[in-house]
Amino acid sequence: MALLEIRRISRQFGDTKAVDDVSLSIEAGEFFTLVGPSGCGKTTLLRLIAGFEEPDAGELLLDGRPLTGIPPEKRPVHTVFQSYALFPHMSVAQNIAFPLQMAGTASDEVRRRVDEALELVHLAEKTRHFPHELSGGQRQRVALARALVNKPRLLLLDEPMAALDAKLRQQITGELIALQRAVGITFVFVTHSQEEALAVSHRIAVMNAGRIEQVGVPDQIYGYPQNRFVADFIGTVNLLPVEVRAADQGGLRMFAAGLGEIAGAPATATAVGQRGVLALRPEQVRVLAGSERQEMDNHFRGTVHDYLYLGDVTVYKIALDNGSVIESLLANSLPGRARFLERGDAVEVGWQREAGVYLRD
Amino acid sequence: MRRGNVWLWTAALAVYAFLYLPLAVVVIFSFNDSLLNAAWVGFTTRWYTTLFEDADMLRAGGNSLFIAFSAAGVATVLGTMAGIALQRWQSGVLRCLPFLVLTPVAMPEILLGVSLLLFFRQVLDLTLGLVSILIAHITFSIGFVAIVVRVRLAGLDASLFEAARDLGAGPWQTFRRVTLPLILPGVLAGFLMSFTLSIDDFVITVFVAGVGVTTLPLQIYSMIKVAVSPEVNAVSTLLMALTLTLIAAASKLAPDALKAKP
Numbered sequence: 001m002a003l004l005e006i007r008r009i010s011r012q013f014g015d016t017k018a019v020d021d022v023s024l025s026i027e028a029g030e031f032f033t034l035v036g037p038s039g040c041g042k043t044t045l046l047r048l049i050a051g052f053e054e055p056d057a058g059e060l061l062l063d064g065r066p067l068t069g070i071p072p073e074k075r076p077v078h079t080v081f082q083s084y085a086l087f088p089h090m091s092v093a094q095n096i097a098f099p100l101q102m103a104g105t106a107s108d109e110v111r112r113r114v115d116e117a118l119e120l121v122h123l124a125e126k127t128r129h130f131p132h133e134l135s136g137g138q139r140q141r142v143a144l145a146r147a148l149v150n151k152p153r154l155l156l157l158d159e160p161m162a163a164l165d166a167k168l169r170q171q172i173t174g175e176l177i178a179l180q181r182a183v184g185i186t187f188v189f190v191t192h193s194q195e196e197a198l199a200v201s202h203r204i205a206v207m208n209a210g211r212i213e214q215v216g217v218p219d220q221i222y223g224y225p226q227n228r229f230v231a232d233f234i235g236t237v238n239l240l241p242v243e244v245r246a247a248d249q250g251g252l253r254m255f256a257a258g259l260g261e262i263a264g265a266p267a268t269a270t271a272v273g274q275r276g277v278l279a280l281r282p283e284q285v286r287v288l289a290g291s292e293r294q295e296m297d298n299h300f301r302g303t304v305h306d307y308l309y310l311g312d313v314t315v316y317k318i319a320l321d322n323g324s325v326i327e328s329l330l331a332n333s334l335p336g337r338a339r340f341l342e343r344g345d346a347v348e349v350g351w352q353r354e355a356g357v358y359l360r361d
Numbered sequence: 362m363r364r365g366n367v368w369l370w371t372a373a374l375a376v377y378a379f380l381y382l383p384l385a386v387v388v389i390f391s392f393n394d395s396l397l398n399a400a401w402v403g404f405t406t407r408w409y410t411t412l413f414e415d416a417d418m419l420r421a422g423g424n425s426l427f428i429a430f431s432a433a434g435v436a437t438v439l440g441t442m443a444g445i446a447l448q449r450w451q452s453g454v455l456r457c458l459p460f461l462v463l464t465p466v467a468m469p470e471i472l473l474g475v476s477l478l479l480f481f482r483q484v485l486d487l488t489l490g491l492v493s494i495l496i497a498h499i500t501f502s503i504g505f506v507a508i509v510v511r512v513r514l515a516g517l518d519a520s521l522f523e524a525a526r527d528l529g530a531g532p533w534q535t536f537r538r539v540t541l542p543l544i545l546p547g548v549l550a551g552f553l554m555s556f557t558l559s560i561d562d563f564v565i566t567v568f569v570a571g572v573g574v575t576t577l578p579l580q581i582y583s584m585i586k587v588a589v590s591p592e593v594n595a596v597s598t599l600l601m602a603l604t605l606t607l608i609a610a611a612s613k614l615a616p617d618a619l620k621a622k623p
Contacts, residue, residue: 052527
C-alpha cells in the first residue's frame with residue numbers, strides 16, 4: 001500500500017483550478033518531486049497534503065486513513081517552508097525543540113533529540129544562535145532539522161532552494177539526497193527547477209495548469225517525455241514538425257517538409273498520416289565528421305547559424321536546408337579549444353533512430 | 362551653508378518654536394516663585410508641594426490613573442483580538458470590519474461624547490461615574506491598539522503561523538508560543554498609547570463623567586476657570602512629562618506601527 005494516496009483531488013480559487021483532478025500515489029521512503037512552472041498548482045497540492053487547504057473534491061489517504069478534516073497540527077506531516085519560517089524569537093535549539101514540546105515529549109528526551117537533529121544537519125555549534133545570526137544555508141538546515149526531529153511520516157519541502165545562490169544550491173542538493181537516505185523519511189519536494197528535480201528525485205511528477213502531465217523516474221521523464229509540455233519543460237529540446245509515413249514493429253518513418261524522410265523508434269498509437277513533432281535532445285544531435293555518416297540512421301546538411309559558449313560545452317545552432325534551426329551540444333573536451341565550428345561553416349548533422357521521441361499534436 | 366539650507370533651518374526652527382514654546386512657558390512658570398504668570402521672580406518647587414497637599418487634585422489624579430490603567434488594560438486585550446482578526450480576515454463582507462473598528466479613532470470627540478452620553482443615559486440608564494468614563498475610554502482606545510497590532514502582524518511572515526500549526530501547535534498554542542511573543546512590542550505600544558489617550562482625555566470625559574467623579578484634566582479645567590495658578594502649571598508639567606515618556610516608549614517599541622496609517 002502506498003504511503004500517500006491522492007485520489008482525484010481538485011482545489012479551485014475563484015475561477016482558477018489550482019489543482020485539477022490530480023491522482024498520485026507516493027511510496028514509503030521515496031524522494032518524490034513535483035515540478036512545474038510557477039502557478040502550475042504544485043504548491044497548492046503541497047498545502048493540501050499539509051492541511052492548510054482542504055480539497056473541493058477527492059480525497060487524500062495517509063497510511064490508508066483519510067486526511068479529510070484533520071487540521072495541520074494533527075497530521076504526521078511536516079513542512080520546510082520556502083522562507084524557512086524559523087521563529088525569530090527562539091534560538092536554534094528552541095526552534096528545533098518546538099515540535100517535540102507540542103507533542104508533549106519529556107524535557108530530557110527533547111534535549112537528546114534536539115542534539116541528535118543538530119548533529120544530523122552539522123549545526124551542533126549553533127545551538128544558542130538566533131535565526132537572524134545564521135546564513136541562508138544554515139537557516140535552511142535548521143528548518144530541515146526542525147521538520148525532521150519529530151520523525152514525520154512525510155516531509156514536504158516547498159522550494160527550499162529558492163533563497164540560496166547557485167553554488168550553495170548545488171552543494172545542498174547533494175546534502176539533501178544524503179539526508180533523505182540517512183533518515184529514510186518520505187520526501188515530497190516542490191520545485192520549479194528541472195535540474196533540481198532530475199538530480200534529487202526517485203520519481204518526478206511534472207505539473208502544468210493544475211494537472212499532472214507525466215509521472216516517472218528521472219531518466220524516463222527526460223528521455224521519454226509523453227507530450228510537448230514535458231519535453232519542453234524538462235531540459236532543452238529540438239522540436240521538428242513531421243508527418244508519419246509508416247509505422248510498424250521495425251520503427252517509424254516520418255517525413256519532414258524540406259528535409260525528407262526521418263527514421264524513428266517504434267511508437268504506440270500512431271497512425272499513418274498523423275502530424276506531430278520529433279523531440280530531439282541537443283546532446284543526441286551529432287555534428288558528423290566524414291566516416292560517421294554511414295553509421296547514422298538520419299543525416300542532414302546544414303550551416304552553423306550561431307553558437308553559445310558555456311564553458312564545459314558549446315551549443316551550436318545549426319540551420320537545416322528547410323530553414324528549421326536545431327541545437328547540437330558539443331563537449332569542450334580539448335583544453336584551450338573553445339569551439340570546433342565557426343559561423344557559416346557547412347556541416348552535416350545526424351542522429352540515431354532511437355534518439356528522437358515522436359510526439360503527436 | 363547654502364542659501365536654501367538657511368531657509369530650511371529657519372522654517373524648521375519656526376515650526377518647532379510654534380509647537381513647543383507654549384509648553385515651555387508652562388514648564389518654566391511651574392517653577393516660578395510668584396502667584397502670577399507674568400514675570401520671572403525666582404526658582405521654587407513649592408507649587409509641586411502644594412500640588413501634593415491638594416486633596417481634590419490628588420483624588421482627581423488617583424481617578425485618572427485608575428481609569429487610564431483599567432481602560433488601557435481592557436482596550437489592549439480587545440484591541441489585540443481585533444487587530445489579529447483584521448489581519449486574518451481580509452475578504453468578503455469582513456472587509457468593512459476594519460473600517461468599523463477604526464471609526465472611533467477618526468470620529469470627532471464631541472460626537473463620540475454626546476452619543477456615549479445618550480447611550481449611557483437613555484439606553485442603558487447607567488449612573489454616570491467611574492464606570493461610564495471607563496467604558497468611554499475603552500471605546501476610543503480599542504481602535505488605536507487594533508491599528509498598532511495589525512501593522513505589527515502585517516510586517517511578519519505569514520508562514521510563521523502556518524509553521525507553528527504544521528509542527529503540531531493548536532490554535533491556542535500557536536497564539537501563546539508564536540503570535541503573542543512576536544506582536545508583544547505592538548501590544549505594549551498599544552497599551553501605552555491607550556494609557557496616554559485616557560489620562561489626558563477631556564472632551565469625551567466631560568460628557569460622561571457625571572457630577573461625582575473628576576479626572577485630572579477636568580480638575581485642571583475647573584481650576585483655570587478662576588485663574589491659571591502655578592499649581593495648574595505644575596500638574597500640567599507632570600502630565601506632560603508622563604505623556605511624553607509613554608509616547609517615546611511606545612514609538613521605541615513599535616516604530617513602524619506609529620508611523621503607518623491603516
